[in-house]
Amino acid sequence: MIRDFVYLRPGTLAEALALLSEHQGECKVIGGGQSLLILMRQGLVTPAYLIDIKHLKELNSILLDGKGGLSVGATTTHRAIETSETVRTHFPVLVEMERNVASIQTRNWGTIGGNLAHADPAGDPGPVLIALDASFQAASTHGERTIGADAFFLDYFETALRDDELLAGIHVPAQRPKSGAAYEKFTIIKNDLGAASVAASITVDDAGKCTNARVVLGAVAPTPRRAMQAEQELLGRPMSDGLLNRVAEKASEEATPISDIHASEDFRRHLIRVLTARMVAKAWKRAIASN
Numbered sequence: 001m002i003r004d005f006v007y008l009r010p011g012t013l014a015e016a017l018a019l020l021s022e023h024q025g026e027c028k029v030i031g032g033g034q035s036l037l038i039l040m041r042q043g044l045v046t047p048a049y050l051i052d053i054k055h056l057k058e059l060n061s062i063l064l065d066g067k068g069g070l071s072v073g074a075t076t077t078h079r080a081i082e083t084s085e086t087v088r089t090h091f092p093v094l095v096e097m098e099r100n101v102a103s104i105q106t107r108n109w110g111t112i113g114g115n116l117a118h119a120d121p122a123g124d125p126g127p128v129l130i131a132l133d134a135s136f137q138a139a140s141t142h143g144e145r146t147i148g149a150d151a152f153f154l155d156y157f158e159t160a161l162r163d164d165e166l167l168a169g170i171h172v173p174a175q176r177p178k179s180g181a182a183y184e185k186f187t188i189i190k191n192d193l194g195a196a197s198v199a200a201s202i203t204v205d206d207a208g209k210c211t212n213a214r215v216v217l218g219a220v221a222p223t224p225r226r227a228m229q230a231e232q233e234l235l236g237r238p239m240s241d242g243l244l245n246r247v248a249e250k251a252s253e254e255a256t257p258i259s260d261i262h263a264s265e266d267f268r269r270h271l272i273r274v275l276t277a278r279m280v281a282k283a284w285k286r287a288i289a290s291n
């Protein structure tokens with residue numbers, strides 16, 4: 001049963017931030033409620049106040065900036081990102097990622113900000129946004145600050161947001177020329193969180209050698225995690241089967257999976273090996289095909 005709470009519906013972002021400041025520590029922001037209401041029903045979260053931001057137009061947008069980067073407001077739904085022509089044209093890997101998130105019903109109502117703030121280690125957007133070197137805007141009555149995506153996730157369901165802050169939006173920078181990205185997760189149950197996932201972003205030079213690489217693992221550590229040794233292995237090298245095998249092995253060693261009802265530790269390491277090789281190869285192919 002959900003414990004009683006006071007429902008607050010601010011009309012503007014400024015009002016929302018003032019309420020957050022006033023009730024910090026005893027309130028929760030609610031976006032689509034897809035994750036929060038489950039926790040409240042289970043009695044794991046018992047806020048005295050709920051601050052509803054889902055309807056705030058200021059936080060609901062998908063915009064390409066003058067430099068080719070993408071800004072997405074926190075209350076933008078997964079489905080809006082998935083079906084955006086702008087996103088499909090400029091950052092197709094985000095569409096690929098969104099198609100992996102839950103069911104269409106959850107994507108229709110759940111927000112990108114809620115997903116990231118919830119910080120489920122198996123969440124789909126985190127690894128992809130880290131691979132794309134995205135940054136997140138945190139807002140409070142004191143102003144805005146930027147948090148790099150790879151510094152945002154601190155632990156299981158814990159982020160760098162302070163109690164008086166909400167996530168206002170995300171920014172994905174323009175990708176370098178000759179870059180490609182790819183994402184895939186393995187899930188036992190359709191439309192559910194993954195047992196393991198990998199996002200890869202690769203940049204190549206004219207000779208076809210890798211000049212920049214990010215390999216980010218999902219669901220195999222308390223937070224999405226960059227496989228730094230795997231990334232290092234890629235730099236300066238041309239594509240080969242041997243390279244893919246070495247990179248996949250390193251990523252699997254860098255994962256720190258647990259065993260649970262979805263998958264054993266060993267199986268998760270195996271998944272990371274397979275998905276890493278597949279995603280690096282796919283991102284590399286896309287990099288070569290891009291301008």
Ligand SMILES: Cc1cc2nc3c(=O)[nH]c(=O)nc-3n(C[C@H](O)[C@H](O)[C@H](O)COP(=O)(O)OP(=O)(O)OC[C@H]3O[C@@H](n4cnc5c(N)ncnc54)[C@H](O)[C@@H]3O)c2cc1C
Nearest residue numbers: 031032033034035036102110111113114115117123124167
């Ligand atoms: C059946 C089911 C399957 C799912 N499968 C997947 C999946 O496969 N992949 C995946 O990635 N996710 C999955 N999810 C999670 C789902 O995508 C998220 O629940 C949803 O995106 C959260 O968004 P929301 O707007 O509903 O957040 P809410 O439930 O409203 O909030 C979640 C948390 O974030 C906080 N919050 C919300 N918005 C903000 C904000 N702007 N700033 C600061 N804090 C905020 C809330 O206080 C709360 O702590 C699944 C969920 C369900 C119910």
